[in-house]
Every structure is written in C-alpha cells, then in structure tokens.
Amino acid sequence: MRVFLAGATGVIGRRLLPRLLEAGHDVTAMTRRQDHAAALREAGAVPVVCDVFDADGLRAAVERARPEVVVHELTDLPPALDTRKMEEQLAGNDRIRTEGTRNLVAAAVAAGAHRVIAQSIAFAYAPTGEGLKREEDALWDDAPWPWSRSVNALRELDAAVTETKGIDGLVLRYGWFYGAGSSYARDGFFRGQVRKRRFPVVGPGSGVFSFVHVDDAADATVVAVERGAPGIYNVVDDEPAPMREWLPVYAQAIGAKRPRRVPRFLARLIAGQYAVSLATDLRGASNERAKAELGWVPRYPSWRQGFRESLG
Numbered sequence: 181m182r183v184f185l186a187g188a189t190g191v192i193g194r195r196l197l198p199r200l201l202e203a204g205h206d207v208t209a210m211t212r213r214q215d216h217a218a219a220l221r222e223a224g225a226v227p228v229v230c231d232v233f234d235a236d237g238l239r240a241a242v243e244r245a246r247p248e249v250v251v252h253e254l255t256d257l258p259p260a261l262d263t264r265k266m267e268e269q270l271a272g273n274d275r276i277r278t279e280g281t282r283n284l285v286a287a288a289v290a291a292g293a294h295r296v297i298a299q300s301i302a303f304a305y306a307p308t309g310e311g312l313k314r315e316e317d318a319l320w321d322d323a324p325w326p327w328s329r330s331v332n333a334l335r336e337l338d339a340a341v342t343e344t345k346g347i348d349g350l351v352l353r354y355g356w357f358y359g360a361g362s363s364y365a366r367d368g369f370f371r372g373q374v375r376k377r378r379f380p381v382v383g384p385g386s387g388v389f390s391f392v393h394v395d396d397a398a399d400a401t402v403v404a405v406e407r408g409a410p411g412i413y414n415v416v417d418d419e420p421a422p423m424r425e426w427l428p429v430y431a432q433a434i435g436a437k438r439p440r441r442v443p444r445f446l447a448r449l450i451a452g453q454y455a456v457s458l459a460t461d462l463r464g465a466s467n468e469r470a471k472a473e474l475g476w477v478p479r480y481p482s483w484r485q486g487f488r489e490s491l492g
Contacts, residue, residue: 183405184245184293186210186232186284187253188220191361192299192354195398196253197223203402208245232280235287242287249405250288252298252341254280260369263455267326274326277333281340288347295348297404298341302353302390302414302465303458304331312420312466315353315412324453338412348410352401355416355465358483359394359490364430366491374431380440382447382459385424390416390465393486396478403474413470419482420464426483433487 183200187193188209200207201224209225211217212232220227230241232254242250256272281298288296304327305313306320319331341349358364364371373379392415400415427439448456470476480486 181249181405182206182208182245182247184208184210184242184247184250184288184291185225185253186251187255187299188225188227189213189216190253190255191357191394192397192401193253194361195394196251196401197225199398199402200405201225203406205405208241208247210241232276232283235283238283239287239290242284242291242293246291247288247293249295249297250284250291250293251401251405252281252284252296253401254284255299259363261363263451266452266454267329270326270330274330274333277330277337281337285340285344285347285349289344293347295350295405296341296344297350297352297401298337300334300337300351300353300412302355302416303462304334305463305465307457307461307463312464313414314466315414315469324457327454327457342410342412350404350408350410351412352397352404352470353412353414353416353465354397355390355392355414357394357397358391358486362394364491366434371434371436371491374427374434374439375436377437377440379427380442380447381424381427382442382456383444384460385422385427385441387423387457387459387462388420388464389423389426389462390414390420390467391426391483391486392416392478393480393490396480399479400470400474400476403476408474411469411473413474414465414467415470415476416465416467417478417481417483417486418467419484421483423459426487429484430487430491433491 207225209220217227
C-alpha cells in the first residue's frame with residue numbers, strides 16, 4: 181500500500197515509519213526540514229520537503245506520491261512547556277489542526293487517496309458526568325483560555341477528516357505520551373520538572389490522565405492504516421488514573437523524590453488556571469472502541485508497567 185506520512189520526524193512519526201516499512205508499505209515521508217531528508221531516505225522512505233501551510237506545494241507533493249492512505253502526524257509544540265505562555269505555545273499546533281489539516285485532506289482528495297488517519301488527543305473531554313469518556317462524549321468547549329481555542333481546533337480537525345466526501349477518515353485521539361522522544365521520556369521535559377520537584381500534586385490530584393506508550397500509539401496507527409471503520413478512536417491504555425496516583429509512581433520510576441502537594445490557589449498563582457484544571461478536572465478516556473473495532477491491544481496495558489519498564 182502507498183502511504184503518505186506527514187510529520188515523519190515527530191514523536192509518533194519516528195516510531196511509525198519503520199513499522200509501516202516493515203509491514204511492506206511504500207512510504208513517502210514528509211518533513212519541513214531539508215536536513216531531515218537524508219535520514220528519511222536512509223530509513224527506506226521517499227522523502228519530500230514541504231510545508232503544510234503551502235497548499236499548492238503540498239497538493240503537488242501528495243499528487244506525485246499517489247498515496248492510497250495519508251497519515252497526519254504533524255505537530256508544533258515546544259519541548260519545554262510553560263503554562264503561563266500557553267496562548268503563544270499552542271498557537272502553532274492549533275493552526276496545524278485547523279488550516280494544516282484542511283490543506284492535507286484537500287491534497288489527499290486531489291491525489292485520489294481513499295483514507296486519511298489523523299492524530300488528535302484524548303484529554304479534551306468536558307469534565308462532566310461519571311466514568312470514562314467515550315468518543316461520542318462532549319469536548320471541553322468552556323475550558324480555560326487558550327485551551328478552549330485548542331478544543332475548537334480539535335473540532336475542526338474532526339470535521340475535516342471524518343466529514344469529507346470520498347475519504348474514509350479516522351481520528352486517533354492519543355493519550356498522554358510516554359516513552360522515547362516524549363515529554364515524559366528519560367530525557368523529557370517533565371522528567372526534569374519532577375526531579376526538581378516543580379511538578380506537584382495539585383489540590384486533591386483528582387484530574388484523571390489517560391496515558392499511552394509511544395510504541396502502542398504507533399502500533400494503533402499501523403492498524404488504522406490497514407483496517408477499521410471511519411470514525412474517532414481513543415488510543416489510550418487500560419488504566420486511566422488520577423494525578424495523585426500516577427505522579428508518585430512516575431517519580432519513583434525516574435529515581436526522583438516524592439512530589440510535593442500544593443493547594444489549588446497556590447498552583448493557580450504560580451502556573452495559572454490551565455494547569456490547575458488539568459490537575460484537578462481532567463477526565464480519563466475509554467479505549468473500548470479501539471480494542472473492539474480496530475483489534476488493537478496495547479503491549480503496555482498500564483502506565484504502571486510502562487513507567488517501570490521504559491523509564492527506570
């Protein structure tokens with residue numbers, strides 16, 4: 181199968197490319213940096229240097245590749261996140277999810293592709309009701325700014341991918357990544373914050389996080405390339421957990437001291453409402469649909485095992 185992989189050098193793109201090649205797919209790998217092209221070629225892909233915001237250039241590149249499937253793994257996030265600067269730091273990623281996704285889907289249609297797979301997130305559900313969130317549940321439209329802008333960008337991505345005529349669109353809502361290349365990796369940003377005790381449990385630590393190992397996310401994406409009905413899928417592990425449970429285990433796995441606990445008001449003063457909302461209001465997601473309909477089974481069913489084996 182011919183696959184056009186946009187975002188081949190991102191966190192998931194790097195794990196996904198060798199899997200697609202090992203599965204026997206012909207991969208055209210897109211990057212916006214010329215200095216990445218040689219490595220992509222050496223890996224076995226056909227490299228193309230292109231900017232997703234250059235609609236004409238992107239369309240020409242995708243048409244030359246003649247893919248059957250287009251995979252959208254493009255992101256634009258800084259390696260060091262600052263919750264006080266999220267409006268600026270999320271702007272590029274929000275633009276990719278809106279304008280970039282529209283351009284990529286239009287290019288896929290023009291090239292005759294029949295399937296589009298797009299990266300999204302499983303931690304933008306409204307903090308209402310009981311239990312884990314399913315794909316049909318409401319998103320967090322009234323989230324603190326600028327998170328509300330990001331939620332709107334997710335809605336636009338969903339619509340572009342799943343509602344475009346002639347395309348079987350699948351949106352994969354990944355959980356929080358851990359493992360190589362992620363912010364929670366051995367050399368990741370959050371590891372440093374936890375080791376410096378700058379990542380505390382806020383208030384009751386009731387925000388429920390859904391994690392997924394980067395290898396499991398890549399495996400789910402290969403499955404989505406090859407099969408599965410159009411629609412939206414949460415790609416998360418089997419054990420969503422509140423911050424008060426997972427953060428001390430993460431700290432132990434990386435050899436850090438036990439995290440501090442701080443009250444909401446102090447965290448709000450230091451880090452802002454966005455960080456407090458994640459720590460106390462975030463809702464976990466169910467992976468039942470991805471397991472039942474895609475036949476995907478995570479090799480790391482729990483972050484407990486994953487943290488121990490990949491971060492220790």
